[in-house]
Amino acid sequence: MINKEVVTKVKHWSTRTFSFTTTRNYPNKFNNGEFTMIGLEDEGKSIMRAYSIASANHEDFLEFLSIKLDKGPLTSKLRNIKIGDEVLIQSKSTGTLVIDYLKPGRNLYLLSTGTGLAPFMSIIKDPLTYERFEKVVLTHTVPDPTQLAYLEELTLFNNRWNIITNNKFNYFSTLTRAPWDNIGRITQWIKEDRLYKAIQFEPISSELDRFMVCGSLNFNRELIEYFKNLELSEGNTSVQGEYLVEKAFVEK
Ligand SMILES: Cc1cc2nc3c(=O)[nH]c(=O)nc-3n(C[C@H](O)[C@H](O)[C@H](O)COP(=O)(O)OP(=O)(O)OC[C@H]3O[C@@H](n4cnc5c(N)ncnc54)[C@H](O)[C@@H]3O)c2cc1C
Numbered sequence: 001m002i003n004k005e006v007v008t009k010v011k012h013w014s015t016r017t018f019s020f021t022t023t024r025n026y027p028n029k030f031n032n033g034e035f036t037m038i039g040l041e042d043e044g045k046s047i048m049r050a051y052s053i054a055s056a057n058h059e060d061f062l063e064f065l066s067i068k069l070d071k072g073p074l075t076s077k078l079r080n081i082k083i084g085d086e087v088l089i090q091s092k093s094t095g096t097l098v099i100d101y102l103k104p105g106r107n108l109y110l111l112s113t114g115t116g117l118a119p120f121m122s123i124i125k126d127p128l129t130y131e132r133f134e135k136v137v138l139t140h141t142v143p144d145p146t147q148l149a150y151l152e153e154l155t156l157f158n159n160r161w162n163i164i165t166n167n168k169f170n171y172f173s174t175l176t177r178a179p180w181d182n183i184g185r186i187t188q189w190i191k192e193d194r195l196y197k198a199i200q201f202e203p204i205s206s207e208l209d210r211f212m213v214c215g216s217l218n219f220n221r222e223l224i225e226y227f228k229n230l231e232l233s234e235g236n237t238s239v240q241g242e243y244l245v246e247k248a249f250v251e252k
Helices: 114-123 127-132 151-155 157-165 186-191 217-229
Strands: 002-012 017-023 035-042 045-052 061-067 086-090 107-113 135-142 169-175 210-215 243-247
Touching (some): 017 086, 045 061, 045 086, 045 114, 107 114, 107 186, 114 135, 127 157, 135 186, 151 157, 186 217
Parallel strands (some): 107 135, 135 169, 210 243
Antiparallel strands (some): 002 017, 002 086, 017 061, 035 045, 035 086
């Protein structure tokens, strides 16, 4: 079923991304990390696209992080939404980035590029995440600092959400095209054994640690190859694995 929800907040992070919240009047039941279809009505037709839900399922609103594409059929319009506007949201959600689809483990790595951050914004607010794992790191890689959506919230996350995180949360951002404390692709940080040292985790262990990945096709492919070389198995909605992968978008 497709419902109409009302926009309650809009935040433009940069010329490339923005986020917004809506009412949650209908019973949008979802697992943290899942995606649904959202869209707008345009000249009597609805334009719907897959979107990860960035809010947690215990919150009384829905939140989304969106790209802005000048020629994108949906986002060229969605980027102009204002408080009070209506957005179409499908009540059913799905997806593989759900903590239940991971085997139990020690440390949890949530690895994202661009709007691939969105599903992890939901997962890091889930108390189960911190019950199941000793430490959690969320990495976000983008070209330049304007695209680090939620930077301040993520930097101060343990302060605001400590009742849930119990100080187990870590945030690690890297930039690929601008100066920053951490430069370069996170795949290199992982492969060169620099990430776990920088965040003061134990050395990555294929037996103990678990991974979720959400980013561009190349990013996902590179990490899948890395995990396969470590002989890790990919989980899905019916089989638990040591890692899970979701596309942040489909490249046409
Ligand atoms: C499982 C899944 C979850 C998704 N979750 C999100 C989300 O949380 N936020 C979000 O903004 N988009 C998300 N997308 C992408 C989304 O469905 C749309 O493609 C996007 O909103 C652009 O829609 P459009 O109609 O403007 O352009 P489209 O015609 O859909 O896209 C045009 C082209 O732009 C590029 N593109 C599309 N989306 C992105 C993006 N997010 N980042 C970089 N390049 C992109 C691709 O090359 C694509 O072929 C998701 C896609 C999938 C498959």
